[in-house]
Amino acid sequence: MADNSLERLKFGPNKYSAFHLLMARWLRQRGHQERYCYVTLGGTELRDVLSVRFMDHSLISNVWSYEENKARFKEAQASSVRFAAAGVSVEVRHGSFFSHQRQSELPHIFFLDLTGVCAFGDYHIQFGELFQNEVIREGDCLLITSHLGHNPGWKQVIKQFDAEFAILGVDDTHSPSVRSMFRRAHPSLTLFKGLCRNQLQSELGITCFGAVKYRDTTPMGIYGYDVAQGKTELRTFISGVGDGYFDGVGGGFCAAEAF
Numbered sequence: 094m095a096d097n098s099l100e101r102l103k104f105g106p107n108k109y110s111a112f113h114l115l116m117a118r119w120l121r122q123r124g125h126q127e128r129y130c131y132v133t134l135g136g137t138e139l140r141d142v143l144s145v146r147f148m149d150h151s152l153i154s155n156v157w158s159y160e161e162n163k164a165r166f167k168e169a170q171a172s173s174v175r176f177a178a179a180g181v182s183v184e185v186r187h188g189s190f191f192s193h194q195r196q197s198e199l200p201h202i203f204f205l206d207l208t209g210v211c212a213f214g215d216y217h218i219q220f221g222e223l224f225q226n227e228v229i230r231e232g233d234c235l236l237i238t239s240h241l242g243h244n245p246g247w248k249q250v251i252k253q254f255d256a257e258f259a260i261l262g263v264d265d266t267h268s269p270s271v272r273s274m275f276r277r278a279h280p281s282l283t284l285f286k287g288l289c290r291n292q293l294q295s296e297l298g299i300t301c302f303g304a305v306k307y308r309d310t311t312p313m314g315i316y317g318y319d320v321a322q323g324k325t326e327l328r329t330f331i332s333g334v335g336d337g338y339f340d341g342v343g344g345g346f347c348a349a350e351a352f
């Protein structure tokens with residue numbers, strides 16, 4: 094049941110600092126097209142939209158911002174009216190991010206800016222459908238924020254990712270190994286589940302180009318993905334992040350195991 098209570102969502106600077114770091118890494122390493130469409134989550138302030146506009150006013154062609162909470166959607170609409178007066182156009186939609194239909198051949202940047210955990214429920218099914226329907230396709234960039242402060246218990250984590258842990262050789266009787274893999278990779282494992290559900294792991298090559306952990310009101314991580322033609326092999330997908338982990342709290346590179 095959607096929560097429709099009125100509440101302004103004002104996030105702190107650490108969130109945007111982490112987002113900017115990851116966008117900078119992507120723009121420098123992978124961004125090659127001149128223009129992208131941007132699909133994001135609304136909240137009430139739409140602050141990420143201002144950031145991408147500031148990075149380069151011509152980076153983004155269209156912006157679609159989804160908000161499923163009715164009260165926040167109204168606030169997001171009011172924000173979009175203020176933005177329009179300043180020349181920043183955002184189409185705010187009341188509905189699910191996962192209902193987005195591709196309307197442009199331009200490559201897209203998708204930002205699933207969650208406050209919750211991108212691991213349980215039906216995220217893998219929803220992402221699987223976006224891949225299957227080519228809403229997210231080769232040439233796109235996908236960013237996901239996910240809550241690192243809690244999980245429903247390691248038993249539930251092991252149940253959710255038992256197949257992936259088996260492939261990766263994670264010792265699921267050793268809580269520190271489960272915790273470490275969960276923190277560094279749970280959105281990746283969710284995306285991989287979505288690919289496998291639709292037998293797309295030999296058709297789409299997803300790579301994680303970096304992840305930044307930060308603290309807003311709670312500990313969070315932001316993870317960045319490149320989508321290309323090719324295949325996604327789980328071990329390479331997880332190990333391929335290389336030096337791409339950053340600790341936005343301590344301010345420095347971070348070992349995968351310490352993420």
Ligand SMILES: C[S@@+](CC[C@H](N)C(=O)[O-])C[C@H]1O[C@@H](n2cnc3c(N)ncnc32)[C@H](O)[C@@H]1O
Binds near residue numbers: 135159161189190
């Ligand atoms: C973290 S906030 C977005 C903040 C925004 N990016 C900003 O910088 O101001 C996430 C919002 O997305 C909404 N939301 C979560 N999952 C959603 C989904 N699948 N579709 C649409 N809205 C969703 C939540 O209600 C919440 O208001």
